[in-house]
Structure formats: C-alpha cells, structure tokens
Amino acid sequence: MTETFVPPTRFAVPGRIGVSNRAAATWQTATLTEIRRETPHAATFRFAVPRWAGHLPGQHLMLRLTAGDGYVAQRHYSLASPPDDAGHIELTLDHVEGGEVSGWFHTMARPGDSIEVRGPLSGFFAWPGDRPALLIGAGSGVVPLMSMLRHHRARGLDVPVRLLVSARGPEELIYAREYGEETTPVFTRRAPDGVPVGRMAAAHVAPLLAEQPPGGWEAYVCGSNGFAEHASRLLVEAGQPVDRIRIERFG
Numbered sequence: 001m002t003e004t005f006v007p008p009t010r011f012a013v014p015g016r017i018g019v020s021n022r023a024a025a026t027w028q029t030a031t032l033t034e035i036r037r038e039t040p041h042a043a044t045f046r047f048a049v050p051r052w053a054g055h056l057p058g059q060h061l062m063l064r065l066t067a068g069d070g071y072v073a074q075r076h077y078s079l080a081s082p083p084d085d086a087g088h089i090e091l092t093l094d095h096v097e098g099g100e101v102s103g104w105f106h107t108m109a110r111p112g113d114s115i116e117v118r119g120p121l122s123g124f125f126a127w128p129g130d131r132p133a134l135l136i137g138a139g140s141g142v143v144p145l146m147s148m149l150r151h152h153r154a155r156g157l158d159v160p161v162r163l164l165v166s167a168r169g170p171e172e173l174i175y176a177r178e179y180g181e182e183t184t185p186v187f188t189r190r191a192p193d194g195v196p197v198g199r200m201a202a203a204h205v206a207p208l209l210a211e212q213p214p215g216g217w218e219a220y221v222c223g224s225n226g227f228a229e230h231a232s233r234l235l236v237e238a239g240q241p242v243d244r245i246r247i248e249r250f251g
Contacts, residue, residue: 024121027064028052030089032113038174042140044080044092045105049117054083056126057148058220058248061089061119065101075101078143078222078248079120082150089117092174094140125248127220129157134208134217134240136231138166138200139174141223144248146175148220149182160213166200166227200227202234209238216241222248 030047037043055061060078067073081090095106127133127148135145142165152161163183167173169190179185186204191197208217219240221231228249235245 024119027116027118030115030117032109032111032115033088034111035109038092038176039172041172042092042094042174043106044090045109046081046088046090047115047117048087049089050087052087052089053120054086055079055089055120056083056123056128057151058126058144059120059122059147060144061091061117061121063091063101064116064118065104066116073101076121078147080143080146080150082147082154084151084154092140092143092146125220125222125246127151127218129155129159131218132160132213132215133162134212134219134235135161135163136165136200136205136219136221136223136235137163138223138227138231139172141221141227141248141250142174144222145220146178149178162208162217164200164204164208166223200231200234202238205231205234206238209235209240216244219245220248221245223250225249 028049028051030049032045033048034046035043060076063075063077065073077091077093079089080092081088093102093105096102125144129151133148135148137145145163149161149163161182164186165173165183166186166188168188170176170187170192173185184204186200187195187197188199189197217240219235221228228247232245232247236242
C-alpha cells in the first residue's frame with residue numbers, strides 16, 4: 001500500500017524573519033482610497049495607512065470591521081502590495097457567497113471608508129528576495145505571491161522567480177494584466193484557443209525542477225486545502241525537497 005504524502009502547513013526554517021510584536025499588536029486606521037476590479041468576483045482594495053511599518057512579501061494582516069450596533073468582525077487577509085509602497089497597503093478579496101466581511105467590501109465599501117488593521121503577521125511564508133522562488137497558487141491564493149512578484153520587479157532583483165497560477169478561465173485570472181514571461185497560467189475549465197484545459201499537472205511542475213537554478217528553488221504554495229496538497233505532491237514527485245516547500249492554505 002502506498003503511503004499518502006500529507007504536507008505540513010508550516011516548516012521550521014532557520015533564520016526566518018522576525019515579526020515585530022509591537023507593530024503587529026497595534027490597531028491602525030486604514031482609509032480606503034481606491035477599488036480596482038480584477039475579475040467578476042474579485043477586487044483589489046487600496047488603503048492609506050500612514051503609520052504602516054512595512055512588511056515582507058508573503059505576510060498578512062488582521063482586519064477589523066465594527067458595525068453601527070457594535071458588532072465586530074475580524075479576518076486575516078494576505079497583503080498584495082510590495083513593501084516599497086510606503087504608507088499604503090492593498091488587499092485583493094474574493095466575493096465569498098454569504099461572507100459578511102467580503103460581502104461588505106464588494107457591496108458597501110466606498111473610497112473614504114475606514115477600517116482597522118494590525119500587522120504585519122507571520123514570517124513563515126515571507127520571501128525577502130534572497131533566494132530563487134518557485135511560486136504556485138490557485139484563485140485568490142495568488143495574492144501573497146503577487147506581493148513577491150511585485151517586490152521582485154520593484155527592486156530589480158536578479159534571483160530567478162517563476163509563477164504557476166491556476167484559474168478556472170481567463171476571465172477569473174486575478175492580476176491577468178500584470179503577468180510576464182515568468183508566469184505560466186493553468187486553466188482548469190475554459191482556455192483561449194490552442195491552450196490546453198486541465199488541472200495543474202506534472203507537466204507544468206517537472207520542467208521547472210529539471211532546470212532549477214543554482215541552489216535550487218524555495219517553493220511557495222498558496223490556495224485551498226485540496227489545491228495545496230495536490231501542488232505539494234507534484235513538487236515532491238518532481239524532486240523538490242519537502243523542507244523547502246512553504247504552504248499557506250485557506251478553506
């Protein structure tokens with residue numbers, strides 16, 4: 001009987017970036033300044049946060065909404081913006097059916113509205129740009145990976161970066177306008193003419209492991225539970241060391 005590989009959600013990595021407890025514990029006011037539609041079901045929300053202490057690509061924050069009757073809702077969201085976007089942060093949210101926070105953002109929020117945020121939080125999924133990065137995401141799981149890609153571009157880093165991103169179809173590919181030669185989209189249900197349709201497979205992952213840069217890849221996987229496990233298995237089967245796979249999952 002073949003043993004099923006079940007990847008852990010976090011790996012202990014020596015020398016990970018420490019997160020300031022003081023900064024992470026302080027609630028700050030964030031003012032919504034812009035809303036950008038990404039797909040029919042996802043949008044990017046840009047906030048001014050004058051006292052934001054900065055973050056590393058891959059980190060997330062805690063968001064707090066308080067209703068007029070005093071009801072409070074809190075959620076964790078990955079940061080989409082690069083660290084160099086001083087005084088501003090961006091979040092990209094799916095409109096989740098029945099979701100009270102995502103529902104408010106997609107139906108009620110307007111520029112000028114204020115919320116509370118604290119962070120940045122967690123360093124285990126952070127990528128400071130110091131090693132080759134193989135990024136694999138599906139749906140809104142691409143959000144923290146886009147922060148890494150934007151950081152790579154903004155700093156003009158010369159370490160290799162590759163992104164595999166899965167979406168149901170071109171119209172649901174978040175950040176479609178920003179991708180370049182480093183990105184390979186995988187469409188699971190609908191694709192442009194001449195592009196194959198199907199789930200992410202060994203044929204997408206294996207070539208990147210066969211021609212990896214000196215020192216190998218640091219792999220970052222983000223998506224639903226099912227996708228994270230599937231993508232992690234593909235990486236391991238292609239030869240990626242388990243202790244060099246970092247996973248962030250949702251759902």
